[in-house]
Amino acid sequence: MRISGGDSYWAEEIVQRTFVRLWEIHDQVSPDKSLISYLCTIAKNLLMNVYQRQTVEYIYAEYVLESSEEYSDNADGELDGKLLEEYIDRLAEELPPSRKKIFVLSKRKHFTNKEIAVELNISESTVATQLSLALKFMRDKLMAHYDELLPLVIYAALIKIV
Numbered sequence: 001m002r003i004s005g006g007d008s009y010w011a012e013e014i015v016q017r018t019f020v021r022l023w024e025i026h027d028q029v030s031p032d033k034s035l036i037s038y039l040c041t042i043a044k045n046l047l048m049n050v051y052q053r054q055t056v057e058y059i060y061a062e063y064v065l066e067s068s069e070e071y072s073d074n075a076d077g078e079l080d081g082k083l084l085e086e087y088i089d090r091l092a093e094e095l096p097p098s099r100k101k102i103f104v105l106s107k108r109k110h111f112t113n114k115e116i117a118v119e120l121n122i123s124e125s126t127v128a129t130q131l132s133l134a135l136k137f138m139r140d141k142l143m144a145h146y147d148e149l150l151p152l153v154i155y156a157a158l159i160k161i162v
Contacts, residue, residue, distance in 0.1 A: 010050065018043045020071055091141050102127055103134040 021042045022029075029038055093098050098120075105111040105119065106127075113131070117124045 010047075014043055014047050014050070017046050021046070088138065091138055092134075095137060099134050101128045102130045106131055 018039055021040060029035070092103055095103060101120065102116055105116045106113070113124050113127045116122075116127045120127075136143065
């Protein structure tokens with residue numbers, strides 16, 4: 001608990017991730033080196049990654065809040081939101097045609113899975129599977145550009161709240 005700053009969720013999460021990571025590299029563990037040493041190194045690195053990510057997200061959120069206070073209108077925020085939407089639209093173009101159609105019906109036209117299934121004459125489970133694959137593709141592409149897109153995502157979310 002001490003290493004996580006008293007946050008029991010992160011303490012449990014780091015312990016779990018540490019043992020998962022140890023299992024992933026168990027064939028590389030040297031019998032000459034202490035197992036405790038491996039566990040401590042893995043836990044420390046995982047915790048530092050979590051703190052680094054939280055810090056970056058916090059800094060971006062603060063930056064966005066400060067920036068939004070400087071502008072009386074939401075012109076910049078709307079522009080950022082539009083840029084993000086355009087990027088997602090470009091990513092949607094990379095999807096296979098049937099998956100793209102399901103994605104557009106769900107996320108742009110706000111159809112339910114049942115409505116999409118009826119519209120395209122397919123099962124709801126097919127819709128759910130294809131939508132899940134489309135979202136995984138989007139998430140992977142967005143995470144590849146995490147540093148550039150995070151301010152846009154936070155800002156777009158804040159504008160929708162305000």
